[in-house]
Amino acid sequence: MENGQVQNVLIVGVGGQGVLTASDILATVCLASGYDVKKSEVHGMAKRGGVVYTHVRYGRKVLSPLIEPGEGDVLLAFEPAEALRWSKYLKPGGTLITNLRQRVPPASCLDRRPQAAVRYPQEIQRSLRQQLGDVRVLDAESLAMELGNPRVSNTVLLGVLSNVCEFSTEDWTSAIERSVKPQAREINRRAFLAGRNMQFPAAEEEPAAAPAQEAAASLAIADIEIRETWCKGCEICVVVCPQNCLKMNDAKKAVVADASSCIRCMLCEWLCPDLAVNVH
């Protein structure tokens, strides 16, 4: 990077995807390389599936923490609809890195009738390719699951980002190691390298994103974990599930009725007042 130049990286997603951790790691790598860094973040309703975004700006001297629309060098999106929402922040020639896996927001699941259509933007990839030049699309969750833990998908995405924000592998892995527990270091190192070594096919060869309702078919069936002892039987998770995956049992506890229909919208996990649900 030339003297006086500032690199603008916008990282966006929804609550629980690791956006803030990723931006902390990027800021740590920038500082370790001697750059001035400014970071700002918004995560108001993150625990309820709300939008989370962070601006990271680095260079020899950075005056403002905010990226204006049309000024972003890189947009790292953990969720495809968020990539679309924030794409106007990229400058011409900027790079978009986006995860393919959809997280359907609660407002898109308001129709509770069985098999009702989930309102979610379609044709996202095509729309982004029409607007932008350098678009790198991957299914970070699938890669993370192959490595053994879907929760390292944010580290896979950081690996892809590392090819655009060119710091040394050692600086990246050292910052990642410091941000995770010792027992998670090895899998995060492998996740980072999987993203860093990823090759991106030409646009016309890329697979289309699965619509939200068909997402389950392209994945392993969701593992819906409900802690019986934490469940107080309020039925919220059963009522909000757009796919009727959950039901109440005779003991007034929520149980899984049909995991194969789960679209991983995460509503049950986000809205359970007792944190009794985890969707993997």
Ligand code: SF4
């Ligand atoms: S929302 Fe939570 S507490 Fe309520 S029924 Fe479901 S699992 Fe139990």
Ligand code: SF4
């Ligand atoms: S089980 Fe949970 S994550 Fe799956 S579709 Fe129903 S509400 Fe969404």
